[in-house]
Amino acid sequence: MKWLSGKQTAIINQLHTASYTKQTEEIQTSVKKIIEAVRTEGDLAARRFSEQFDNYAPEQFRVSQEKLMEATHLIAPELLEALEKAKANIQSFHEKQKRTAFMDSEKNGVIRGQLVLPLEAVGVYVPGGTAAYPSSVLMNVLPAKIAGVKRIIMVTPPDRDGLNPAILAAASICGVDEVYQIGGAQAVAALAFGTETIPKVDKIVGPGNIFVATAKKEVFGQVAIDMIAGPSEIAVLADCEANPTFIAADLLSQAEHDTLARTYLITDSAELARQVEQEIYHQLPALPRQEIAAQSLANFGHLIVTETKEAIFEVASAIAPEHLEIQMNEPMSYLSKIRHAGSIFIGPYASEPLGDYMAGPNHVLPTSGTARFFSPLGVDDFVKRSSFISYTKEALAEEKDFITRIAEAEGLHAHAEAIRIRFKEEEKG
Numbered sequence: 552m553k554w555l556s557g558k559q560t561a562i563i564n565q566l567h568t569a570s571y572t573k574q575t576e577e578i579q580t581s582v583k584k585i586i587e588a589v590r591t592e593g594d595l596a597a598r599r600f601s602e603q604f605d606n607y608a609p610e611q612f613r614v615s616q617e618k619l620m621e622a623t624h625l626i627a628p629e630l631l632e633a634l635e636k637a638k639a640n641i642q643s644f645h646e647k648q649k650r651t652a653f654m655d656s657e658k659n660g661v662i663r664g665q666l667v668l669p670l671e672a673v674g675v676y677v678p679g680g681t682a683a684y685p686s687s688v689l690m691n692v693l694p695a696k697i698a699g700v701k702r703i704i705m706v707t708p709p710d711r712d713g714l715n716p717a718i719l720a721a722a723s724i725c726g727v728d729e730v731y732q733i734g735g736a737q738a739v740a741a742l743a744f745g746t747e748t749i750p751k752v753d754k755i756v757g758p759g760n761i762f763v764a765t766a767k768k769e770v771f772g773q774v775a776i777d778m779i780a781g782p783s784e785i786a787v788l789a790d791c792e793a794n795p796t797f798i799a800a801d802l803l804s805q806a807e808h809d810t811l812a813r814t815y816l817i818t819d820s821a822e823l824a825r826q827v828e829q830e831i832y833h834q835l836p837a838l839p840r841q842e843i844a845a846q847s848l849a850n851f852g853h854l855i856v857t858e859t860k861e862a863i864f865e866v867a868s869a870i871a872p873e874h875l876e877i878q879m880n881e882p883m884s885y886l887s888k889i890r891h892a893g894s895i896f897i898g899p900y901a902s903e904p905l906g907d908y909m910a911g912p913n914h915v916l917p918t919s920g921t922a923r924f925f926s927p928l929g930v931d932d933f934v935k936r937s938s939f940i941s942y943t944k945e946a947l948a949e950e951k952d953f954i955t956r957i958a959e960a961e962g963l964h965a966h967a968e969a970i971r972i973r974f975k976e977e978e979k980g
Contacts, residue, residue, distance in 0.1 A: 552828055552848050557817075557857035557866045582736045582765045589740035594747045600737040604762075607711045612748050614714065614730040622719035634721055637689055637909050644911030645694045648930040660946030666937040669699035672750065673933060674742035674774075675727070676757035677718055679708030679734055684758075685721035686907060690914050690928065691757045692725040698933035703727050704752055706742065708734025734759075739766035743774045756928060758915065777928055781919035782811035782851075785903055786872035786892075788863050788885070789827075791820040793878040794899055798823075799830035801876060801903050806844040806852065813851040817866050824854040864888040871922040874903045893922045948974065 588596035594612070601608035623631060654664035675691045678684055688705065695703055705722050707714060709732035722730055731749050733741060739759075745751030754775040755767055767776045785805040787798050802814040816827055831848065835841050857863050864885070867875060871891035879885060882898045889895055893916030894906050907914045917925035942950075951970045958966035 552814075552831070552852035552854055554824070555853055555855045557855055557862045578762060579765055579769075582762060582769055585736040586740040586743070586766060586769055589737050589746065590744045593741075593745075594749075597733055597737045597741050597746055597749070600735065601709055601733060604735050604737075605708050605710075607709050609709050609732045612731045612733055614719065614732060619719050619723040619727070619730060622716040623723050625716040626720050630717060631720060631724075633908075634685060634689065634717075634724060637686065638693065638724060640909055640911035641689055641693045641913075642697065642911075645697050645913070645930050648694070649697065650931065650934065650936075658946060660943030662939075662941040664939050666939065667934050668937060669701065670695075670753045670775075670933050670935065671700070672702040672704065672752040673700050674752035674755045674757075675703060675705045676734075676738060676742075676755060676759050676763060677705055677707040678757075678759050678763075679710065679715075683715040683718055685715075685717040686914065687758060688718060688721035688725060688727070692722070692727055694913065694928060694930045695756075695933040696726060698930045700933050702729075702750070702752075704742065704750060705730045706733050706738040706749075708732075708738075734763075736762045736766035739763060739770060743770035754933070756915070756932065777915065777932055778917055778921065778925050780915075780917075782813060783808040783874075784813035784815070784870075784872050784918055785874040785876065786815040786817055786867055786870055787876045787878055788867055789816060789818045789820070789823060790860065790879045791818075791823055792880045793818070793823060795823060795826035795830045797899050797902070798827045798878060799834055802827070802831060802848075802852070803834055803838065803844055804902070804904055805874065806847040807838060807840040808843075808847075810843055810846040811851065812847040813853075813872075814848065815853045815855060815870060815872065817855045817857065817863050819857050819860050819863060821856045824856055828854060864890075867892070871917075871920045873916045873918045873922065874906070876901070876903060891920075891922045893917045893925075893927055944973070 585600055598608040650667045652665055652667050654662060656662050673695050677687050692703055705727045707718060707730070714732060719730065733749065739755060741749040742752045742755050752774060755770070756777040758780050764779050764781070768779050783805050785802060787801055789798055798816060802816065805812050806814050816824060818824055835844060838844055855866055857866060868890045873893040874896065875889060875892035876896040877885050878899050886895065886897065894912055896903055896906060906912060913927045913929055915928035951974065954970050955967040958964070
């Protein structure tokens with residue numbers, strides 16, 4: 552891990568962002584070719600790329616409803632119980648995010664309002680590869696269900712030995728409409744343009760590797776996307792009273808995601824930072840994914856010691872982390888000091904994995920500093936708003952002169968005439 556002073560953080564954050572951007576640029580050309588091939592060749596190209604990148608293309612992309620239902624009996628009952636419990640918590644949190652339509656008639660003859668309408672079809676990408684993530688199914692699908700999305704299509708990378716039953720079980724209990732065995736940039740392209748087998752959607756959500764993230768960026772505009780997600784990250788804000796064993800465990804929980812994951816301890820206590828570093832290397836050998844975690848910590852792990860407690864929050868704001876933990880005395884009193892974070896965990900027992908799996912707030916979060924302007928995935932991501940207007944002739948008459956003045960000032964005389972023409976007979980009279 553790297554030791555830094557608080558003053559060096561902005562430089563490190565810029566280097567991380569530049570590193571990720573460089574990797575994206577290097578594969579952008581390849582991803583564009585994949586997207587264009589799937590757009591023009593459909594299933595044929597999707598199958599070819601599945602064989603090339605996943606070493607396997609199933610005979611049928613679509614997974615039968617029978618297999619989805621069967622999956623709930625293939626996983627341990629204890630895991631199914633945990634998934635059902637997580638589902639209940641996620642639903643109860645996201646139900647509170649629902650927007651309502653409104654209508655007002657503040658002036659005589661005028662009705663204004665807003666409709667809140669669900670998207671018709673959404674594609675959910677669920678990663679495969681080095682780990683299986685049934686929790687990603689819950690977090691992406693349930694807000695869409697609550698929003699009222701009519702058709703939810705899930706894609707996940709194929710496996711010669713069959714898809715992970717935990718992922719299929721999660722899809723079943725969440726009510727996913729269709730599941731397809733396809734991953735990578737070819738899956739994103741198939742959802743964006745549609746193929747003979749895989750339907751076109753209105754929006755694509757869900758995490759993925761750099762190929763998936765780049766593909767989502769490329770098809771944005773053809774469809775909507777949730778965000779461009781980078782490597783996972785955590786920042787733990789701590790004072791001298793924090794528990795170094797807890798902090799080390801939480802940092803490792805993110806480092807094991809992948810070799811690009813970023814971890815930060817930000818503290819005004821050099822002694823705590825030393826204790827945390829020792830504890831990390833004490834806990835690391837016991838982890839099955841220790842090689843991944845070790846590489847992540849070596850390249851992107853940071854122990855940042857600030858001169859003052861106030862500077863802890865300045866550094867945190869500069870990083871704008873995906874996950875931010877406050878492990879300080881009276882942690883709730885510091886909540887108002889947080890300006891940029893995807894999700895905030897308050898106190899020593901609000902460990903980051905609590906948010907990943909069980910608490911209820913969404914774990915699909917902005918990364919790479921984008922918490923400055925992006926929010927966690929939620930119900931709002933699966934609806935669109937339409938405004939509506941109704942004016943009587945009398946109400947329009949009161950506004951017509953103001954409308955025509957603005958229209959003519961903009962040089963749009965047909966706009967002005969569209970208003971005037973409704974009153975020409977009266978003016979003749």
